[in-house]
Amino acid sequence: MDLMVEDLAAIDNKLSGRHIDLDPGGYFIIYLDKEAQLIYAKHFTNVIDERGLAVDPNTGKVIPARGKVERTHTTVFSGRTAKELCVKVFEETQPCPVTQLDHAAYLGREFVRAEVALVTGQEYIQD
Template sequence: MYTNMLLHLSTLLNKQQKQYLIDISILNQFSYKLVLDKSSYFVIKINSYDKIIKVEQCCFNNSGQLYSIFFTGKTAKSLCHTILTKNHLNIILSNDHAAYLGRELIKSELAVLLDQKYIQD
């Protein structure tokens, strides 16, 4: 399924986005418990100087075009609330993806508080 999607979207996606789709396909083959969303993914970064967490939600519309929604905040709690309670363009996250997002936002907040490097899983 992802292979067909990847071929269809190959002209629209950059190398990292193509690799993301391949990685989802591999993870779904080996992990029956983890269900990743096919319509969006998150890129989380921190700005240690300003003590800010930046989240980019990358989404694919029905025609395969990529668009992004950006969020910034100082705490994992505020970002989770904003991302999960606001219905941004009708993007619905699975429970697994929401749990993953929460875990990663906590890690990013701790990295900001402890002045450490943040690496997203």
């Protein structure tokens, strides 16, 4: 049976709603600079509290998953391709800011999505 694009999108949409444990190493905000032809990934630190929520290590306040958050990033990574970004984040940065394999896999997928959007001129919205 051939999977149609809609079927594949439905699988991904369903999986996007699953529970994942947050990475105590922090989180990333990924965005494009189309003019510069670059993918950016800003890294922010966090602490995971006893409820499993990400909190600001300086204020102790919960970091919301949606909406605007005024925080200062610790590092900004940039690259022209997903592979270049992965090398910078996972191979060249010590200690690695990512401490969980599922988070690393997620970032790899998002970097590829961002690269495709950059090459095709589509809008990129982080999952």
